[in-house]
Amino acid sequence: MKVLMVSPEIAPLAKTGGLADAVGALARALVDLGSEVTLVMPAYRTVLENVSPLQETGIEVEVPIAGRSVRGVILRTRVGERLPAFLIRADSYFLRDGLYGNPQGDYADNAERFVFFCKATLELARRTAPWDVLHCHDWQTALVPVLRKVHGQLYSEIQETKALFTVHNLAHQGNFPFSVWDLLGLEMQYFTPRYLEFYGNINLLKGGILFADAMTTVSKKYASEIRTPEWGCGLDGVIRDREKDLYGILNGVDYQEWNPETDPDIKKKYQAKNLIGKKFCKKDLQEIYGLPDKASIPLVGVVSRLVDQKGLDILNEAVEDLMHLDLQLVILGAGDQRYQALLDGLPGRYPEKVGVRIGFDNALAHKIEAGADIFLMPSKFEPCGLNQMYSLKYGTIPVVRATGGLDDTIEDYNPLSASGNGFKFSGYSGPTLLEAVKRAITLYVNKPAWRRLMAGAMACDFSWEKSANEYLALYQKLIERGGPH
Numbered sequence: 001m002k003v004l005m006v007s008p009e010i011a012p013l014a015k016t017g018g019l020a021d022a023v024g025a026l027a028r029a030l031v032d033l034g035s036e037v038t039l040v041m042p043a044y045r046t047v048l049e050n051v052s053p054l055q056e057t058g059i060e061v062e063v064p065i066a067g068r069s070v071r072g073v074i075l076r077t078r079v080g081e082r083l084p085a086f087l088i089r090a091d092s093y094f095l096r097d098g099l100y101g102n103p104q105g106d107y108a109d110n111a112e113r114f115v116f117f118c119k120a121t122l123e124l125a126r127r128t129a130p131w132d133v134l135h136c137h138d139w140q141t142a143l144v145p146v147l148r149k150v151h152g153q154l155y156s157e158i159q160e161t162k163a164l165f166t167v168h169n170l171a172h173q174g175n176f177p178f179s180v181w182d183l184l185g186l187e188m189q190y191f192t193p194r195y196l197e198f199y200g201n202i203n204l205l206k207g208g209i210l211f212a213d214a215m216t217t218v219s220k221k222y223a224s225e226i227r228t229p230e231w232g233c234g235l236d237g238v239i240r241d242r243e244k245d246l247y248g249i250l251n252g253v254d255y256q257e258w259n260p261e262t263d264p265d266i267k268k269k270y271q272a273k274n275l276i277g278k279k280f281c282k283k284d285l286q287e288i289y290g291l292p293d294k295a296s297i298p299l300v301g302v303v304s305r306l307v308d309q310k311g312l313d314i315l316n317e318a319v320e321d322l323m324h325l326d327l328q329l330v331i332l333g334a335g336d337q338r339y340q341a342l343l344d345g346l347p348g349r350y351p352e353k354v355g356v357r358i359g360f361d362n363a364l365a366h367k368i369e370a371g372a373d374i375f376l377m378p379s380k381f382e383p384c385g386l387n388q389m390y391s392l393k394y395g396t397i398p399v400v401r402a403t404g405g406l407d408d409t410i411e412d413y414n415p416l417s418a419s420g421n422g423f424k425f426s427g428y429s430g431p432t433l434l435e436a437v438k439r440a441i442t443l444y445v446n447k448p449a450w451r452r453l454m455a456g457a458m459a460c461d462f463s464w465e466k467s468a469n470e471y472l473a474l475y476q477k478l479i480e481r482g483g484p485h
Contacts, residue, residue, distance in 0.1 A: 002035075003037045040087075093113040167217050167383075215239075219409075220249075225403070268280035374441075424436065
């Protein structure tokens with residue numbers, strides 16, 4: 001199986017979030033299962049300055065952009081021993097500090113940057129064919145399946161190649177004004193509601209959904225949610241039209257990085273059979289956040305982007321009531337200014353109960369997973385979510401809202417059968433969040449029951465191998481199906 005994996009970011013080469021982690025880990029898992037995977041990504045400044053070795057391939061591409069010809073140079077590197085990567089270098093587009101923008105916002109020319117990336121990728125794919133599958137991720141790659149299908153003669157070498165498009169978060173769609181249409185190199189017939197037009201704008205993600213041979217999202221529940229008006233972000237009708245080609249495949253966890261038995265960032269390593277180390281991790285976390293050293297009360301952790309999607313509004317609604325419970329709360333995150341300001345004020349009002357760090361700190365995120373007793377994820381929507389799966393491995397019991405991947409991975413605790421691996425709530429409100437936390441705290445007091453819950457949680461396996469096998473089966477299905485969708 002020869003797979004060309006196309007993404008705007010791939011860990012460890014360049015990363016802004018979970019997309020990079022997911023693509024990098026999936027690619028490695030596919031290689032472990034015997035596939036030939038090659039990565040494709042822009043050669044950002046961070047790549048040129050930090051990735052080694054970088055080699056010239058001798059391949060240059062000329063890409064038409066609105067009547068001009070723009071040149072790209074193809075570099076090559078490796079991720080580990082067995083995972084080659086092509087990097088598309090065009091310094092006027094990618095030699096910048098940020099991948100997609102700066103602190104003031106997105107780059108004004110993002111449409112042009114990623115139209116170039118898609119066209120250069122197709123040219124590269126054509127010249128390095130044959131490929132069995134082009135696997136494209138998120139709106140920045142969405143034009144790859146569109147242009148391959150529309151300009152079939154131009155890319156004849158990859159017409160038999162199957163195009164799979166993965167949507168990691170439907171809320172990010174690559175919407176641009178009609179004024180940039182000339183960049184795409186498409187006839188006007190494709191600027192209609194049937195194709196890429198979306199309320200007067202261009203919607204690149206819509207193109208990827210329509211023109212790929214199949215589409216995946218990062219959990220089964222999210223795949224069903226995005227067919228509804230509530231969570232379809234305006235594209236639910238388009239997705240329903242293609243639902244026979246829609247698959248939900250859960251992201252996996254990289255247990256080489258997230259494992260309390262081997263984690264170098266935590267105070268003391270531990271495992272399910274010997275949890276002594278977790279007590280040291282809790283004490284360390286309380287110390288870092290300036291909270292009293294209290295072993296007996298539950299410590300609740302939050303690691304999150306501070307945005308509406310992550311349920312910060314209902315956490316804020318519930319926070320006064322939470323403070324009346326016998327618990328401590330530690331928060332790590334950055335995002336919307338209003339949430340940062342709200343949370344930043346809490347430790348002053350509740351110095352014995354709340355610690356807040358604004359920003360992102362990977363080592364501290366590991367310490368929270370290891371040191372907390374409970375991990376809170378009250379997301380409004382969550383395509384997959386990874387922290388709830390990390391938490392299970394660390395014996396830190398998740399309290400989550402039943403949406404997307406959170407619903408797929410967390411089974412609500414049943415006190416009668418003592419089954420489940422966490423606590424779930426459905427309604428999106430402060431009171432429903434509060435009720436779920438109360439249920440968790442009630443069980444926490446029952447130490448034998450809580451230890452059994454921890455042991456069950458730590459035994460859960462969300463490794464990438466299972467997910468990669470599902471992708472392999474889907475690749476095979478597409479190849480055997482043959483012909484256009």
